[in-house]
Amino acid sequence: MKTILVVEDDRRLARLVELNLTAAGYNIVVYHDGDGALAYLQTNCPDLVLLDLMLPTVTGWDLLQYIQEVERLAQIPILAISALAQPEEQQRTLATGATAYLVKPFGINQLFNSVESLLGSPNET
């Protein structure tokens, strides 16, 4: 089963993503802060990271940078999810290493389509 790391400090949104992606057949690991996600990434290698950007202390951009710098993790696709809608922010995030960018509020189908395009369907190998 493919594992998706979800890093989102808004608990309701984290739960929303978890609910839908679990039902779709993915294995979901959720962290509400960057520190927890960072610790998780030190010993794990998920198939995809769903990353909120405005996180307390360790931000989404910090995590992006970390993932780029660690060889073992550098190939993981990263879907940034943010309420920052300005094109400059999207460009900056994609330039920092995000594979795709989803602006809040997003539709459930947009979420499924983005995840599938980066990862393939849940049971594909």
Added chain:
Amino acid sequence: MLVTETSQAMALREADRLRREFVSLVSHELRTPLATIRGYAETVMSRPWSEEIRQECLENISTGCERLTELVDNLLDISSLEKGTLRIEPEPLFLPDLVSRIVYAERQNRARPPEIVIRFPQEFPIVQADPKRIEQVLHNLIDNAVKYSAQGEPITVSGEVRTDRKTVVVRVEDRGMGIPPECLTRVFERFYRVSTQETAGIEGSGLGLAICKGIIERHGGQIWANSSLGHGSVFSFSLPLDPDTKPNGNEA
């Protein structure tokens, strides 16, 4: 002359920058509750979920709507304050009761309830104030104290009567991250938000304290902040005690 023009131009540029920053902040603030509402509404319709999960989705939609309403209300309050039409309806108010009620609600409404200590002298005078507006101020100050503190750091809400017995002062004290001295004078400005590494990711529209200042000044009181970076902040407001003291400018 040249100096005056330059400083005017600088003030205009700064006002324009704040306005643009405000628009993008409001956009960001609106998008988060909208994401909750849209996401859970689409979710609940997408599959035959269990009754428990359907209920969870509906509760989240409802909470998202509340947050959105709060934001729109704040925007209206700011607009009323700018136009000078914010309504204050004073009545006899016993602040310790109001504080207890707000603190109780804070504990009930949060998944991880903050530790809030209430300290008022046994005998506390009744003030003339608008209970809903003072509740709004206290709610805002307590909410900020929680937002800018780590989990478990205690918050104190206290009251005192000044020795001249003409004013009461209420303080909301936290042991959170504190405010850099250069930002302290600006925290009550509309649209202004402290932006440091520590505050990254903390949500807010930069309106709450500006509304608090407006409300307290309409009551004839004052609001101010003290802070020690890394050790916490104290937000205090005063209200006049003399029952004959007319609330400031209640002509609207």
